[in-house]
Amino acid sequence: EVQLLESGGGLVQPGGSLRLSCAASGFTFSSYALSWVRQAPGKGLEWVSTISSSGGSTFDADTVKGRFTVSRDNAKYTLYLQMNSLRVEDTAVYYCAKAAAAGSFDYWGQGTLVTVSS
Amino acid sequence: EIVLTQSPGTLSLSPGERATLSCRASQSVSSSYLAWYQQKPGQAPRLLIYAASSRATGIPDRFSGSGSGTDFTLTISRLESEDFAVYYCQQYGSSLWTFGQGTKVEIK
Numbered sequence: 001e002v003q004l005l006e007s008g009g010g011l012v013q014p015g016g017s018l019r020l021s022c023a024a025s026g027f028t029f030s031s032y033a034l035s036w037v038r039q040a041p042g043k044g045l046e047w048v049s050t051i052s053s054s055g056g057s058t059f060d061a062d063t064v065k066g067r068f069t070v071s072r073d074n075a076k077y078t079l080y081l082q083m084n085s086l087r088v089e090d091t092a093v094y095y096c097a098k099a100a101a102a103g104s105f106d107y108w109g110q111g112t113l114v115t116v117s118s
Numbered sequence: 119e120i121v122l123t124q125s126p127g128t129l130s131l132s133p134g135e136r137a138t139l140s141c142r143a144s145q146s147v148s149s150s151y152l153a154w155y156q157q158k159p160g161q162a163p164r165l166l167i168y169a170a171s172s173r174a175t176g177i178p179d180r181f182s183g184s185g186s187g188t189d190f191t192l193t194i195s196r197l198e199s200e201d202f203a204v205y206y207c208q209q210y211g212s213s214l215w216t217f218g219q220g221t222k223v224e225i226k
Contacts (some may be wrong), residue, residue, distance in 0.1 A: 035215070037163075045155075045163065045206055047215035059213045062119075095162055102169035103210020104153035108162035 002026040002107045004096050009112030016086050016116070022079040022096030022109055030054070030074040033099035036081050038092035039111075048094070049081065064090075086116045120145050122207050122218035130226040137194040139221045141207035146187045151210040154183055154192045157220075158203045166205075167192065197223070 008020040022034070036048040049070035050059045058070050069082040079096050093111040100106035121144040131137055141152070150170035155163040165174040167183035170190060180195040194201055202225050207218040 037217075044220045045157075045208070045217040047208075047217065050213075050215065061214075100165065100168060100174075101172070102149070102153065103151040103215065104165055104168035104174075104208065105155075105163075106165045106168075106174060108164075110162055 002098065004098065004107055004109035006094065006096055006109045006112040009094065009114045011115045011117065012086055013118050014086060014088055014116055017082070017084045018086065018114060020081040020083065020094055020096075020112060020114070022081075024077045024079065024096075024098075027098070027107075029072075029077040034072065034079045035097045035099065035105060036068075036070060036079075036094055037097055037105070037108075038090075038094045038114075040089075040092045043092075046092075050099070051079070083114070086114075088116050090114060091116045119214055120147065120209055120211060120216055122209060122216055124205075124207060124218035124221045126221060127219075128222045128224060130224050131197055132226045133197050133199055135197050137192075137197055137201070137223055139192040139194075139205055139207075139223075141185075141190040141192070141218050143188045143190070143209060147190075147209045148211045150186055152183075152185070152190050153208045153210075154181075155206045155208065156201075156203045157206065163206065194223075 035050040051070045067085045095111045096109045097105035098107040152170045154167040157163045171183045
């Protein structure tokens with residue numbers, strides 16, 4: 001059974017940093033691209049970042065480019081999101097998601113809440 | 119960046135009725151890289167349809183997707199109680215992924 005379990009969320013002040021983790025199991029981790037998708041309270045879904053299966057390529061939304069860095073450790077079956085220079089508008093539930101056919105995401109974690117507030 | 123616009127914002131229907139949800143793209147979606155998700159309160163999204171018309175594993179056949187280019191549709195043939203939720207379309211192209219703003223299907 002595929003499982004994705006996010007951790008690392010919490011309350012942080014504007015301008016601060018946080019690192020999210022996503023522990024995966026139930027599939028061959030190194031064979032799939034992985035992504036982060038966020039959802040602000042009461043709002044829709046927003047793609048954040050994607051990393052290729054090897055980790056050699058990364059892609060970021062313009063809203064986080066230069067501030068967030070996605071990475072992965074294939075030996076540890078873990079995906080990361082380093083978030084720097086956090087803004088109030090980064091407040092959201094952050095989901096990790098496994099890439100599937102035709103650019104879709106077939107498995108999602110339960111999400112971790114990041115709150116940016118003073 | 120391709121912008122996806124979903125309509126209507128809210129659909130009020132009764133169990134057993136047919137639901138038709140629309141997703142319109144600002145530019146043509148390449149190779150029908152269009153997916154649909156269902157999300158219930160407090161839960162993660164669930165993949166329903168990928169490649170515009172292919173059902174994901176375990177998705178009942180009352181869910182169907184159609185369309186190409188800039189116009190896509192998700193149809194739920196006969197609504198069941200567990201289908202009342204928010205639905206999102208999503209596209210992939212040029213190493214960017216975008217979601218529509220969502221359509222809420224509520225009980226009338």
